[in-house]
Amino acid sequence: MKKIMKPEFWKESVIYEVYPRSFKDSNNDGIGDIPGILSKLDYLQDLGIDIIWLPPVYPSPNADYGYDITDHYGINPEYGTMDDWKQLLHELHERNMRMIMDLVINHTSDEHPWFKESRSSRDNKYRDYYFWRDPAPDGGPPNNWTSFLGDSMWHLDEQTGQYYLHSYGIKQPDLNWDNPNVRKDMHRAMRFWLDMGMDGYRIDAVNSISKDTSFPPATDTEKMQANSSEFYKNGPHIHEYLHEMYTEVFSHYNIFTTGEASDVTLEEVKEYTHPAREELNMVLMIEASKICDDPKDMWKSKSWDLHELKEIVAKWQKDLYGEGWMGTYLSNHDHPRLVAYLGDEGRYRVESAKMLGIFQLTLRGTPYIYQGDEIGMTNASHLHTIDDVTEQQARVYYDLMTTKYGEDPEQVMKRIRPKARDNARTPMQWDDSQYADFSAQKPWMQVNPNKEYINVQRQEDDPDSILTMYRKLIHIRRKSSALLYGKYDCIMSEHDQIFAYTREWHDEHWLIILNFSRSEAELQLPQELIDRLESSELILCTHGDHSRDVARAAISQQPAQLKPYESLVFRGFSILDQ
Incomplete structure (x- = not known):
């Protein structure tokens, strides 16, 4: 396919995920809501956000906190009203900002009217x-x-004596996209929100909607989860259905679409996102967020090294160049906190949070920032027993491991604590008050006690804070064609601690140097880079005068030691000949 690097607003935007339930509570019922989001639009605008991503706010019984939908045309009263939603969209557009919402097309709630009818009788x-x-x-x-979730994908319905399929929880039955009426009804629901001016969709589990309906037995039985994914991901009609979605719906609006697609090869990403195919605009780069997961059991952790991360990044940055687009994505409401798994949420929390922000915002691709990452929020501290956990996947896993396999409950909890979705869902920490100014009443989930020193108010006017660095970097990125569209090349690729790379676009060039470790790292730049750095400028760094001393030493070929998680961002040198 022809290589294409066409400028688009969604390629140049920074997207911020607002998790509505935990962002800001306006009516003091302990649950975040849409008016709460409205009250913080100035904060998001000052941060430099172009687009907010709103996870499901549709009516739902909350078995999966909104990903089990009962009405595709409404707003969950917990979050407000349709008028609240319209006002939010209007206020965003007044600020030249946009909004995308989650589009959940693989399944509905078992309380959805369609499923109630479906299970009522076989005919x-x-x-x-x-x-x-x-x-x-x-x-x-x-x-x-x-x-x-790790249990059977089939659930017996006693009334009709048949099983129904559910890729996720038993209260989330899968829709049959082979039925043209399903596709028409879902297209109608998509148009409903787009006709009101919504700016696009993040499509949940997008590559799962076409399945091998001969339902062959899975042979990969060692994995704890998704051992049948070869039969229900990237299925036989997936491209047909996405192209139909594009021609029937998306092509008629000035919007963009993002696909959440796991278990995809890079060739498949190109098929999903190359403009000539008319399917999706981008796919999220999920692999980095799973780097510490045991492939046979995601709740078990495995060690990872920097070379593994470099390989993941190179694949998406180099091999996809000009043939597709991706969302650079390191955390969201379904993952542990960013500093907890890729950085250090203890001694070096501030340093590693800054480094990870620089890392994400200097790669090519549309960055997705998750709420709280811009102030270095950490994992939850209250997950002592399974009763403290709200999310369904962790609870199903705990029951499976302790009941079916007889494992020690505390050993299972040791796996769950650092990885449960609850870690990312604690209330946003606005200040150091009792409930962190999220609410005046006890929130639906416990506030992290470290809100006393990790909060927006404390960082707002601090020139050396994580928040300030994010603001600076987003501003720098917006004005740089090289950071938006430039070619990526990893340098010092064999270094065990340092992740360094260049970005090039015509006559604009950048060098980013990151110490991805808790230890000091010796910096010795290749001679050909040193020759070009003499005319460059250190645009951003994380360790003040020390970073400037390191930069001078490196250019002078003197010994230089990067401190743990120290980061340097240079602009203006001439790139190596390719």
Whole structure:
């Protein structure tokens, strides 16, 4: 396919995920809401955000906190009203900002009217909106497919004597996209929000909507989760359905679409996002956020080294260049806090939070910042027992491990504590008051006690804070064609501690040097870079005078030691010949 590097607003934007339930509570019921988001738009604008991503605020029984939808045309009363939503969109547009929402197309809630009809009888007209199959000869599930949560992907409905398919929780039955009526109804729901002026969609589990409906048995039975993914991800009609979605809906609006697509090769990403194919605008780079997960059991951690991260980044930055687009993505509401798994949330929290911000915002791709990362928020501290955990995947895993496999509950909790989604969902820390100014009443989830020293108010006017650095860097990025569109090259690729790379676009050139470790790192630049750095400028650094001394020493070929997580950003040198 022809290489394309066409400027687009969504390539040049910085996106910020607002997790509504935990961002700001306006009516003091302990749950964040849309008016709360409205009250913080000046903060987001000052930060430099162009687009907010709003996870599901549709009506839902909250088995999966909004990803189990009962009405695609409404607003959950917990979060406000349709008028509140319209006002939020209006106020964003008044600030030249935009909004995208989650589009959940793989499944609905089991309380959705379609599913209630579907399960009422075998001959109901909505029966084929979902996947229903007879039990196996032994009365068990139709096959051995495993859901994302780790249990069977099939649930028996006693009333009709058949099993229905659910890739996620049992209260989230999968929609049958092979049914043209399902596709038409979902297209209608998409247009509803776009007709009101919404600016795009982040499409949840987008590559799961086409399945191998012969339902062959899974053979990869060692994995704890998704051992059947080869049959329900990147399925036989996925490109057909996405192209149809584009032609029927997306192409008629000035919007963009982002796909959450796990288990994809880079060739598949090119197929999903190359403009000539008319499917999606970008796919999220998920791999880096899973770098410490055991591939057989995501709740178990594995060690990782910097070379592994360099390989992931190179694949997306170099191999995808000109053939597709990605969202640079390191954290969201489903992952541990950024500093907890890629940095150091203890002694070097501030330093590593700054370094990770520089890392994300100097790569090519649309950056997705998760609320609180810009102030270095950390993992939760209250997850002592499984009763303290709200998210369904962790609870299903705990039950499976302790009941079916007889593992020690405390050993299972040791895996869950650092990885549970709750870590990212503690209330946003606005100040050091009792509930961090998230609410005047006890919130739905406990506020992290470190709000006393990690909060927006404390960092707002501090020239050396994490928040200030994010503001500076977003401003720098917006004005740089090289950071937006430039070519990426890793240098010093064999170094165990330092991640260094260049960005080039015509006559604009950058060098980024990051010490990705808790130890000091010796910096010795290649001679060809030193020759060009003499005319460069140190635009941003994390350690003040020490960083400036390191930069001078490196250019002079003198010994230089980077402090833990120290970062240097240079602009203006001539790139190496390719």
